[in-house]
Amino acid sequence: MAGSNQRARRGGPKRNRTPSAWPMFLIAHDELVARIEEQLRNKGLPEINWYTVLWVLERAPDERLRMHELSEAAVITRSNLTRLVDRMEKAGLVSRERVSGDRRGAYACLTSAGRDMKTEIWNVYGPAIQEHFTRHLSPQESATLHDIMLRLIDKVRGSRS
Amino acid sequence: MAGSNQRARRGGPKRNRTPSAWPMFLIAHDELVARIEEQLRNKGLPEINWYTVLWVLERAPDERLRMHELSEAAVITRSNLTRLVDRMEKAGLVSRERVSGDRRGAYACLTSAGRDMKTEIWNVYGPAIQEHFTRHLSPQESATLHDIMLRLIDKVRGSRS
DNA sequence: TTGCAATAATTGCGATTGAAACTATATAGT
DNA sequence: ACTATATAGTTTCAATCGCAATTATTGCAA
Numbered sequence A, B: 001m002a003g004s005n006q007r008a009r010r011g012g013p014k015r016n017r018t019p020s021a022w023p024m025f026l027i028a029h030d031e032l033v034a035r036i037e038e039q040l041r042n043k044g045l046p047e048i049n050w051y052t053v054l055w056v057l058e059r060a061p062d063e064r065l066r067m068h069e070l071s072e073a074a075v076i077t078r079s080n081l082t083r084l085v086d087r088m089e090k091a092g093l094v095s096r097e098r099v100s101g102d103r104r105g106a107y108a109c110l111t112s113a114g115r116d117m118k119t120e121i122w123n124v125y126g127p128a129i130q131e132h133f134t135r136h137l138s139p140q141e142s143a144t145l146h147d148i149m150l151r152l153i154d155k156v157r158g159s160r161s
Numbered sequence C: 001t002t003g004c005a006a007t008a009a010t011t012g013c014g015a016t017t018g019a020a021a022c023t024a025t026a027t028a029g030t
Numbered sequence D: 001a002c003t004a005t006a007t008a009g010t011t012t013c014a015a016t017c018g019c020a021a022t023t024a025t026t027g028c029a030a
Helices: A021-042 A048-059 A067-074 A078-090 A112-132 A139-158 B021-042 B048-059 B067-074 B078-090 B112-132 B139-158
Strands: A064-066 A094-098 A106-110 B064-066 B094-098 B106-110
Touching (some): A021 A112, A064 A067, A067 A106, B048 B112
Antiparallel strands (some): B064 B106, B094 B106
């Protein structure tokens, strides 16, 4: 393999490797989520997952979804969703209802308190996203970021099945 | 407020809002991390945090760092780091040493088993990052993503102090 | 030198997570 | 109809997390 060196740089400055975006991606995620959840907590509001569940349910036909559908739509594992819905039910934001025709199943249904809470969370969450995320991106960058994330999601999902 | 409508679209198709990149960012993170940690687990290797700690320590002068420095460099809260180092110490990958001149302090020091483990993890982690992340980005996109994440980190940190 | 705020690290505790096991019901193949 | 297999949802258990409180030490200022 002698001679296979690409552009030997004897004694020259170190080659500039393109820095990997991966570690920055991890750090940005952790810090943004930590900061935004801190802001929610400071206002006595629950965590992001609660908002996600409420958001998904509000858009669902009849504002209700089977547990497994909600699990998939909200990207929360089955067992975590069971417990999350337990807590949210205890807080009166959702209710469970039986499914006619499939006695294994359960619906998670949005309550009106849940609808209100969704708004209340958004009043803090929305501006927080704006302040810490959207605000610092050009429309161009937002679009690129969106595309990239979508592609990564698509690929990683494809690699499982 | 009558007349304040911007571009009324009576009966036309819904307006195209630019989709927010935020939810995709959250989902991409969760799915990528879940998938990559699954691959690590499948080979009997520990989670990403362990790698981060080993990586940071290896680059530190004398392969050791004060707990609070390591905490900052690895972006792990103080209390979580204490317990993470407990586990890693139990596994023989790092050791704690007293600090001369400050009896409150402790160093976390990389052991040779830790150095080996870092390599072993990287042999799976590196390719996994490539497979699920880097591989799907053009060099251009990687650079953009890196810049954006760096900027977001910078801004969110500035907003705390 | 004494007292008081700041710093380093750890710990306690309740909440949340992940993975595997479990229960109940539904569906398919024979 | 009968067994096997798949699906829905929950539960268990151990591991991890976030936060506030705690312990020990240091540095500073009166």
